[in-house]
Amino acid sequence: MQLHFTTKYFSDLTPAELYAAIRLRNEVFVVEQNCVFQDADDKDLHCHHLFLWDHETLVAYARLVPKNIAYDNYISIGRVVGNPAYRRKGTGKLLMAKAIETCNAIFGKQTIKIGAQLYLKNFYESFGFRQVDAVYLEDGIEHIYMLLHQD
Numbered sequence: 001m002q003l004h005f006t007t008k009y010f011s012d013l014t015p016a017e018l019y020a021a022i023r024l025r026n027e028v029f030v031v032e033q034n035c036v037f038q039d040a041d042d043k044d045l046h047c048h049h050l051f052l053w054d055h056e057t058l059v060a061y062a063r064l065v066p067k068n069i070a071y072d073n074y075i076s077i078g079r080v081v082g083n084p085a086y087r088r089k090g091t092g093k094l095l096m097a098k099a100i101e102t103c104n105a106i107f108g109k110q111t112i113k114i115g116a117q118l119y120l121k122n123f124y125e126s127f128g129f130r131q132v133d134a135v136y137l138e139d140g141i142e143h144i145y146m147l148l149h150q151d
Helices: 015-032 091-107 118-125
Strands: 003-009 048-054 057-065 075-082 112-117 136-138 141-148
Touching: 003 091, 015 048, 015 057, 015 075, 048 091, 057 091, 075 091, 091 118, 112 118, 118 141
Parallel strands: 075 112
Antiparallel strands: 003 048, 048 057, 057 075, 112 141, 136 141
């Protein structure tokens, strides 16, 4: 593997980069997890997009969401997704560490709020996120709100 990251604001994405992100998000969230939902939610337009590539293959992706777009008064990391062919190789941990680092570089160090799938609670806790609310259903999947305090 020859991994490298790229981060771009929405308006700077090439059509190929945007297609790769949407394709991977649909492959995992819609097909694999069998969720019928509106992926194109207009938030992408205001976000930075973090890509982890292995040459030309998209390995993992996340969108970095400014304050007041996903949550009032919080920045966020969303649409965190990994390529099924690269699972169990540490790429998810690389992506999340880079997502936090890049959020801090772009938005300044502040609390990050996420809506995480419940089964990934331990994964996010390993980065310092803590559950802050009860389990809720989103698109038929159990989720929890989590915060990463960095002050």
